[in-house]
Amino acid sequence: MTPEEKLQRKKDSSKKYRETHKNKIKEYNKLPTTINNRQNNRNKLKKQAYEIISNYHNSEIKCWRCGESLIEALTIGHINNDGKQDRLVHGTGETFFRKIISGIRSCENLKIECFNCNCCLENYGKYPDEITEEEFLL
Numbered sequence: 001m002t003p004e005e006k007l008q009r010k011k012d013s014s015k016k017y018r019e020t021h022k023n024k025i026k027e028y029n030k031l032p033t034t035i036n037n038r039q040n041n042r043n044k045l046k047k048q049a050y051e052i053i054s055n056y057h058n059s060e061i062k063c064w065r066c067g068e069s070l071i072e073a074l075t076i077g078h079i080n081n082d083g084k085q086d087r088l089v090h091g092t093g094e095t096f097f098r099k100i101i102s103g104i105r106s107c108e109n110l111k112i113e114c115f116n117c118n119c120c121l122e123n124y125g126k127y128p129d130e131i132t133e134e135e136f137l138l
């Protein structure tokens, strides 16, 4: 099975689950975050994974570009701009975090950055502080 087929199978399976467990999901989403264990576990995994990535670059858990440190605003950037391929191979979210924590996925080509910096690089090929007002208006 190719990575693309695996991803599609996972998407189909998730969609089917969401359709057949609508009420369960609705109830789950009403839970306050303090007892929303899945979210707490995800955040713990995220923090652990970010600590490992930051060690590779000798920095704190913050955006390497602008310094944003709110963990909810941070994401993982791919230094070689190969995020799409990487997601197909190593998955996303908790799966990706677990692979980083267990050492299956090495972190040399990863960096911590904020969503702003990550999205601007994706859409404009530059970081926010490099983009002129004229470029934003295009």
Ligand SMILES: [Zn+2]
Residues within 6 Å of the ligand: 063, 064, 065, 066, 067, 068, 113, 114, 115, 116, 117, 118
């Ligand atoms: Zn940033």
